[in-house]
Amino acid sequence: MLEKYWYPKIQKYLENEGYVCHGFYKNGKKLDFIDTGIGNARIDVLGIKRASLIASNFQLETIGVEVKHIGKITIKNIRQAASYAHLCTRCYLAAPVERFSENDKKNAAQAGVGLIRLKRKRVDVIVESNKFQPDIDLINQFLWFLNVVFCPICRTYKHRYDPKELKYNGGSWRNDIFSKKNKWIYICNECNIKLSKNTRQYLMARELEQIRNRFEGIEQKLAKTKRHVDKIDNYYYHKYLKLKGKGERSIKRLDNYYYSKHANLNRALKKIK
């Protein structure tokens, strides 16, 4: 496998161009994006970066390089590179050729495939690749195998295993009812914190509101009871005053009655004496 010799050189070239060419295994070891893919087609060297700002819609540049350690390329090689287009926005065929023939360039251009000439100390792009539009959902699924996860809230990609924090990168998974078995939606650490903070604040505000409502209800009930008590007080006070007046008048009447009786008796006694 002499092709392997070229892999690190191509990776270095891509990294200089801003592409990310490796992720991390669960144990924190480097996971090279080498010989990756979904299904039969394997991509020799893969680099990923964000496409230069495209308003609103997120876009990735995924570049796949098919490496052949041969001095002369064939149409079959070009087709093989072109088959990367289901996962790669740019597809290249790289070989340590002296030079690409006009026919090679024509065939490559027809297939939309770029050509890279490999030299011991140089990597030269001779023909640029067309821009392909692979399905982003498929790419996200593919990235999952590379331990790269996509957070649909902040729309960023994260390493599933952070080499600094091996067991847990703070993200979590939510099951999606419309997804097939095993398909979960990933939420990253930052979004988790933001969500839980917001949720805490929301719950606290709701609880405060409930307490306030309950307090107001109690106050209203108290005021009502007080009004009721006042009403009863007034009622009995009036009754009391009425009774008191009545009683006083009765006593006075009785007083008068017995006083006059007493006087009559005295007068009668005087007559008898």
Ligand SMILES: [Zn+2]
């Ligand atoms: Zn997020």
